[in-house]
Amino acid sequence: MTSGVVFPVSDGTNRSTSALGRAVVADALRAADPVGARAADHETNWRADYLVHFRRLVEAGLTSGDAARAIAAAGLASLHDRMRVAAADGAEVGLREAFDGTPAVELGTAVVAGDGEPDRELSLPYRGERLRGDALLRRLDAWTEAGVIEPGCAEAVRAVQANPDWLDLSDLRVAVLGAGAEMGPTRSLLRWGADVVALDLPRPGLWRDLLETVRRSGGRVHLPVPAGHDGGGDLAEVAGADLLHQLPAVAAWLRGVQGRLVVGNYVYADGAVNVRVCTAVDALTEHLRTHRPDTALSFLATPTDVFAVPAEAAAQAERRYHESSLLRTLRGPLRMVSAGRLLRRNYAPGADPGVCDSLVAQQGPNYALAKRLQRWRAAVARQQGATVSFKVAPPTRTRSVVKNRVLAAAYAGAPAFGVEIFDPATSNTLMAALLVHDLRNPPPVREHVWQEEADGAAHGGLWRMPYAPRSALGLAALLGLGGARG
Structure with missing residues (x-):
């Protein structure tokens, strides 16, 4: 029997992920877009046709920041009302009652300090080198010119490089949920000498790797252990906590952390478990914000989602659509044989903002919902006055991506369309630098939520490519497979 944070029963004893996703999306749209809500409510093939409804969640809030924030708040409320423990x-x-009463278990804290000196110079691993100084600045310029990152991303990293004292986060306690995640900031923060409150599953191999990283660094890690543990012995064997099944205990543990708290959400799981664990994190986030209102939040957005993008990005994509190239020569025949599905232009001429739909059907509606609720929380918390670092991360060769054969092949072929795929070490260091920038320069509430989401994005080129990403995915996969065979 499934326990912990679970989907609600939708039919008899069935806990349907599709029913939950359909209902939450419909509830989110109900006030801002009643027609869209009705369409989601009556969708008969959610697993295949969810894409249009997740796009509608963005489009319904495109011209009104109030509408976008109302959609976010309604979606979060629906999820919290429906999910169970x-x-x-x-x-x-109900999920909202999960924190009532005394936790069934109690967690203590072990603290491990590194033997190294904090690194006070920003550097970035890139294709076998470590870029610093002018080399780093040249790489930022090259990425910006190629449309791989937005100009605000380069500006933020330049600011961190010019102010190395910002890397000293000793005034904060950065709680990294998913401390072992490939895309997480744990290693960079420890290298810079931070106090990291590390939370991940009780997996000894994971904790051994992390503790080895700590010992080589100039930082310090606080990790959960069973209450009463003396901190001796093999900490990796006892460290960790399970958010799905120990949510009240984790909440009590984090409430007791001394100093101003930053909660970074870097959790991931496969399939429906991803929604469950992301919901658990969101409930924990709301709980901590209630008890510790000065808590700051950090999120990484997937680039394979729907985003509104600035007019300048859409204009560059449109210019590229008309440039001479082999793909332009083949575009007409390919569109004809595919009934218009291949190589569709990314934006209508003059789009302001444009809507870049990079959802990948193979990732599924559970992945889309798990990532969307993080966007919703960022929008709502920022409006409530929280410091929120929300950044679109670049497409990256993480283990979760490369084990999907279609995505792995598409990533291998993506450079043919002007998209750069990042190595995990480059991505997580770049995103950690952006987190530092946002903690030292809290992003403001803007007129539109889409502007907040687009700020400093490192989308890898998806926003500025000439073709709608999904219309190029199949060709990119074919090119990637061909390259692998070659």
Whole structure:
């Protein structure tokens, strides 16, 4: 029997992920876009046709920041109202009641300090080199010119490089949820001497790797252990906590952390578990913000989602659409044989803003919902006055991507369309630098939520490529497979 944070029962004993996703999207749209809400409510093939509804969530809030924030708040409320917490004996409570009472287990804290000196110079690993100084600035310029990152991303990294004292985060406690994640900032923060509150599953191999990183660094890690543990022995064997099943205990543990808290959401799981664990993190976030209102938040957005993009990005994509190239020569025949599905232009001429739909059907509606609720939380928390670092991360060769054969092949072929795929070390260091920038320069509330989301994006080129990403995915995969065979 499934326990912990679970989907609600939708039919008899069935906990349908599709029913939950359909209902939450419909509830999010109901006030701002009643027609869209009705379409989501009556969608009969959610697993295949969810794409249009997730796009509509963005389009319905495109011209009104108030509407976009209302959609976000309604979506979060629906999710929290519907999700459940199940005990091993079958008893259930609502997600909102999960923090009532005394936790079934209690967590203590072990602290491990590194032996190294904090690194006070920003550097970036890139294709076998470590870029610093002028080399780093030249790489930022090259990425900006190629349309791989937005200008605001380069400006933020330049500011961190010019102010190395910002790397000293000793005044904060950065709680990294998903401390072992490939895209997470744990290693960079430790290298810069930060106090990292590390939370991840109780997996000894994961913790051994992390503790080895700590010992080589100039930082310090606070990790959860069973209450009463003396901090001796093999910490990797006892460290960790399970957000799905120990949510109240984790909440009590984080409430007790001394100093101003930053909560970074870097969790990931496959399939429906991703929604469950991201919902658990969101409930924890709301709980901590209630008890510790000065808590700052950090999120990484997937580039394979729907985003509104600035007019300048759309204009560059349009210029590229008309440039001479082999793809332009082949475009007409390919569109004809595919009934218009291949190589569609990315934006209508003059789009302001443009809507870049980079959703990948193979990732599925559970992945889309898990990532969307993070966007919703960022929008709502920022409006409430929280410091929020929300950044679109570049497409990256993470383990979760390369094990999907279609995505792995598409990533291999993506450079043919002007998209750069990043190595994990480059991505996580770049995104950690952007986190530092946002903690030292809290991003303001803007007129539109899409402007907040687009600020400093490092989308890898998806926003500025000439073709709608999904219309080029198949060709990119074919090119990638051909390259691999070659």
